[in-house]
Amino acid sequence: MATEDMTHGGAHCGAKMRRASRRLLLPEELVEIERIVDKLAMNYLRKKTDSHARPFDNPLRDVIVADRDEAEKAASMLRETWNIGFGAIKSIYQLMENKGIGVVETKLPEDVLGISTWAGGRLPLVIMTSLSKVVTTERKRFTAAHELAMLLLTIPDYVDRERVCNQFAGCFLMPRQTLISELGEKRDRIGIEEMSRLRSTYGVSVSALVHQAYDLHIITKEHYNWWYDEIISKNLKETGWGKFPYI
Numbered sequence: 257m258a259t260e261d262m263t264h265g266g267a268h269c270g271a272k273m274r275r276a277s278r279r280l281l282l283p284e285e286l287v288e289i290e291r292i293v294d295k296l297a298m299n300y301l302r303k304k305t306d307s308h309a310r311p312f313d314n315p316l317r318d319v320i321v322a323d324r325d326e327a328e329k330a331a332s333m334l335r336e337t338w339n340i341g342f343g344a345i346k347s348i349y350q351l352m353e354n355k356g357i358g359v360v361e362t363k364l365p366e367d368v369l370g371i372s373t374w375a376g377g378r379l380p381l382v383i384m385t386s387l388s389k390v391v392t393t394e395r396k397r398f399t400a401a402h403e404l405a406m407l408l409l410t411i412p413d414y415v416d417r418e419r420v421c422n423q424f425a426g427c428f429l430m431p432r433q434t435l436i437s438e439l440g441e442k443r444d445r446i447g448i449e450e451m452s453r454l455r456s457t458y459g460v461s462v463s464a465l466v467h468q469a470y471d472l473h474i475i476t477k478e479h480y481n482w483w484y485d486e487i488i489s490k491n492l493k494e495t496g497w498g499k500f501p502y503i
Contacts, residue, residue, distance in 0.1 A: 309379075
């Protein structure tokens with residue numbers, strides 16, 4: 257995974273693009289992406305202006321995030337501020353829309369998962385890929401949470417922005433207390449049936465669940481490696497491991 261800054265367009269600024277690979281985009285691809293983002297930002301800006309929408313108030317505007325602990329605190333703070341508890345988020349798209357963050361799906365180059373930007377420099381907008389054949393529902397939900405972090409968090413230049421936003425996304429979709437209540441504080445082994453149930457209940461991929469379980473010290477490094485080497489690497493799309501009905 258990689259996050260790239262984009263140039264400012266006529267109707268947007270501060271755009272950041274999340275990609276599934278580090279392949280260099282062709283010049284014509286970059287031009288097309290800029291055209292798409294500028295067009296969607298202009299449409300969103302016009303829509304919000306016509307509806308007399310209130311200015312967006314970033315609930316995390318004073319929060320600086322430089323490591324995993326701070327990312328977790330920010331995710332918890334946002335859940336509390338938005339009053340959504342610590343259970344499953346039914347639709348992250350709908351949640352973001354309800355809180356004043358635009359979400360639009362459109363066709364993007366195959367390895368571009370999502371783009372976050374500020375329409376007119378003031379209205380947050382997330383542009384997601386519409387390709388469902390190559391991107392699972394769970395991956396879209398994680399990308400949306402990742403782009404949410406890109407918009408709301410203040411991340412110092414010396415910090416790995418991609419990593420911190422991934423950590424925020426994992427904690428936002430599957431909070432510490434929720435995962436511990438499901439798995440316990442320490443586990444020697446977790447089976448695929450249990451992880452599939454959690455994937456179907458919370459809309460979080462097995463891959464992200466394993467990462468979160470390791471980060472919270474629920475499982476060991478050895479069990480984490482076993483999951484990736486023996487299980488996840490052989491089923492990257494997580495086919496047959498349950499499915500969440502909402503993005």
